[in-house]
Amino acid sequence: MLYISVPLGKLVRRVSRLRGGGSALPGLVVEKIDPGFMQRTLSTLPHGVAVVSGTNGKTTTTKMVVELLESQGLKVFTNRTGSNFTRGVAAALLGEVDWRGRLRADVAVLELDEAHATHFVNRVPPRYSLLLNVLRDQLDRFGEIDKTAQLLQHIADKTTGTVVLNREDPRVARIAETLTGQDVQYFGLDDSLLSTFPNDDDMRAAPGSPAPAALPHKPAADVVLRKVGPDTADFEYDGATVTTAMKLRGVYNIFNAAAALTLARSICGGGAATADHATLLTALSQVEPAFGRGESLTVDGQPLDLVLVKNPSGFRLGLKSFPAGGYATMIAINDNYADGRDMSWLWDVEFDSLRDGGVDQLTGSRAYDMALRLQYDDVRIGGVQPEIGPALAAFIRDAKGKPKRIFCTYTAMLAIRRELSKITTVEVVS
Amino acid sequence: MTAESTGIGPNGVEQNSKGTIRVLQLYPRDMNIYGDWGNALVLKQRISWHGYTPELLEYNVGDEFPADVDLIVGGGGQDSGQLVIKDDLQSQAGVLTKLAEDGAPMLVICGLYQLFGRFFKTRLGSVIPGIGVLDVETHGTDERLIGNVRVATEEFGEVLGYENHSGQTTLGAGVRPLGTTAKGTGNNSSDGHEGARYKNVVASYLHGSLLPKNPAIADFLIRTAAERKYGTFTAGAPDDRYAVLAREHAARRPR
Numbered sequence: 001m002l003y004i005s006v007p008l009g010k011l012v013r014r015v016s017r018l019r020g021g022g023s024a025l026p027g028l029v030v031e032k033i034d035p036g037f038m039q040r041t042l043s044t045l046p047h048g049v050a051v052v053s054g055t056n057g058k059t060t061t062t063k064m065v066v067e068l069l070e071s072q073g074l075k076v077f078t079n080r081t082g083s084n085f086t087r088g089v090a091a092a093l094l095g096e097v098d099w100r101g102r103l104r105a106d107v108a109v110l111e112l113d114e115a116h117a118t119h120f121v122n123r124v125p126p127r128y129s130l131l132l133n134v135l136r137d138q139l140d141r142f143g144e145i146d147k148t149a150q151l152l153q154h155i156a157d158k159t160t161g162t163v164v165l166n167r168e169d170p171r172v173a174r175i176a177e178t179l180t181g182q183d184v185q186y187f188g189l190d191d192s193l194l195s196t197f198p199n200d201d202d203m204r205a206a207p208g209s210p211a212p213a214a215l216p217h218k219p220a221a222d223v224v225l226r227k228v229g230p231d232t233a234d235f236e237y238d239g240a241t242v243t244t245a246m247k248l249r250g251v252y253n254i255f256n257a258a259a260a261l262t263l264a265r266s267i268c269g270g271g272a273a274t275a276d277h278a279t280l281l282t283a284l285s286q287v288e289p290a291f292g293r294g295e296s297l298t299v300d301g302q303p304l305d306l307v308l309v310k311n312p313s314g315f316r317l318g319l320k321s322f323p324a325g326g327y328a329t330m331i332a333i334n335d336n337y338a339d340g341r342d343m344s345w346l347w348d349v350e351f352d353s354l355r356d357g358g359v360d361q362l363t364g365s366r367a368y369d370m371a372l373r374l375q376y377d378d379v380r381i382g383g384v385q386p387e388i389g390p391a392l393a394a395f396i397r398d399a400k401g402k403p404k405r406i407f408c409t410y411t412a413m414l415a416i417r418r419e420l421s422k423i424t425t426v427e428v429v430s
Numbered sequence: 431m432t433a434e435s436t437g438i439g440p441n442g443v444e445q446n447s448k449g450t451i452r453v454l455q456l457y458p459r460d461m462n463i464y465g466d467w468g469n470a471l472v473l474k475q476r477i478s479w480h481g482y483t484p485e486l487l488e489y490n491v492g493d494e495f496p497a498d499v500d501l502i503v504g505g506g507g508q509d510s511g512q513l514v515i516k517d518d519l520q521s522q523a524g525v526l527t528k529l530a531e532d533g534a535p536m537l538v539i540c541g542l543y544q545l546f547g548r549f550f551k552t553r554l555g556s557v558i559p560g561i562g563v564l565d566v567e568t569h570g571t572d573e574r575l576i577g578n579v580r581v582a583t584e585e586f587g588e589v590l591g592y593e594n595h596s597g598q599t600t601l602g603a604g605v606r607p608l609g610t611t612a613k614g615t616g617n618n619s620s621d622g623h624e625g626a627r628y629k630n631v632v633a634s635y636l637h638g639s640l641l642p643k644n645p646a647i648a649d650f651l652i653r654t655a656a657e658r659k660y661g662t663f664t665a666g667a668p669d670d671r672y673a674v675l676a677r678e679h680a681a682r683r684p685r
Binding site: 145146335341342343344345346347348365366367368369371372373375376377384386 | 463464465466467468471472475508509510577578592594637638639642643669672673675676678679680683684
């Protein structure tokens, strides 16, 4: 079995690609006939496996870690297809191994969905894990926030080397208390930036009241994000603060850059010891946003930003990071399985910041839920059209000559990209 | 906004207000998940759309219970939130029971629905006592009931929402159900009922948030509060176009 599984899996992969099929089927096939394939292949990597998980920012952070490590001359295997389930990892591996099943890479950096990560780490204990945050996201899948925290805890427990934790998210930071054998590194935020990261627990706290301290005594962080400028960021590590240019936008993306730096420093062998920091920072400054994560397209000669919103914290951060002034705004809310079916989360976001300019178009299967939400925050509404195609066309027509921004849930974003390629010339600029 | 457009006079009192309605949020710090704020916001806005002046108050663990409360709203929480508030809730059992018996309007969702009952027995057998305002009991299970819900009710027409709970609640003789589920599960997986009604207390498992898409329930709570305080209620004319359309679309969505 062992000797035919890889050629067979690769064959299925070719056939399913020819038929335009999904990315997971070949992974499923090889998993069935050769359950040890993934573990066997990944265990040969000299720097082992790093797992990135958490509710928000996995895709962008994984992309950053990969580019940082590549800047240090490492060959990195990653699950770029965005299939962040075990099966997707197996499928991605099939694309990279040779016909004898050998993977030519130094390290694997894998983005894993919280729930699937637990299955994965049972099979392939990672050498490194990076745990980003626990936010209210798709709670209808996992049940409760505390349950999501337990899933991340399990990833940390199975990690054999270094666990990198978000010092500012109490549920993530507290994971350190129960770890025994692992090395723990934190990434952190300057106190002055904490207020821009309201967590779910103080979502309804009085304005201006301080966020609760993460831990009784804040541990030292390996990398701290000190300041965010219009297109720069200040990071502190090894006792000094450096300013670097950033192509990424949105404070939360840049905080994840601190996470990526911390993990990259761990993998490269203990921070200053071996990592080449000039190259690391150059690589960081050149990271482009991942698909749909603060991505900017050009439509009719004007920028059109797509901002993915998946949960209340992400939506609030999106509104804060991308101010509405001067922009035409559209919001697209779908409630398909991948978006989460429960619309309650819209009521945990404040939309006051859109009051001055209003919202020009609402669309998606829950466009009217969104309209109702805005009505209760006294935000003016232009048009409401659940069908994404016509709504997008009206938005682009009516906001001619203005920069545009669309806040959208995951499946709405996919539909919008499809529509954009139909109704206008879409030039992807970043 | 200018003073003229809102009718607020120089001393900050609304000139044309029909009166003040004080809304108390119960434990917003610990029992606030799945858009519970939406219910408080809807009450606040609709009170003012009906021509009254809303006053939004909070009660959290350890606070002094405010006097002259006209309407109470309480939300859901995680298991950990229920453990944080359970002792404090017992210390307020007297005042809450008296208010409920006197006919004060209240809305309790999910976690506080359970704790307004007689007890919550967890899956592992430990018992969290409730305050017994409602003659219901809840048993924790391994099964999580999740999805869109439609409920047929006599009082409020069709009620729409979203459930997400593993506690299963059974009603005693002292309460009646809010309604019968047409889609989804509701109180428990056997009897087809959702929520509970007792005097002017409305209890439900439904998030969504509940009140935005079910303005009939919001207006019942506001009307009852106004009538208890001022003897009469004269309605304003809230614009419910979006609520009607959001209901139509929500009713067609899959479970």
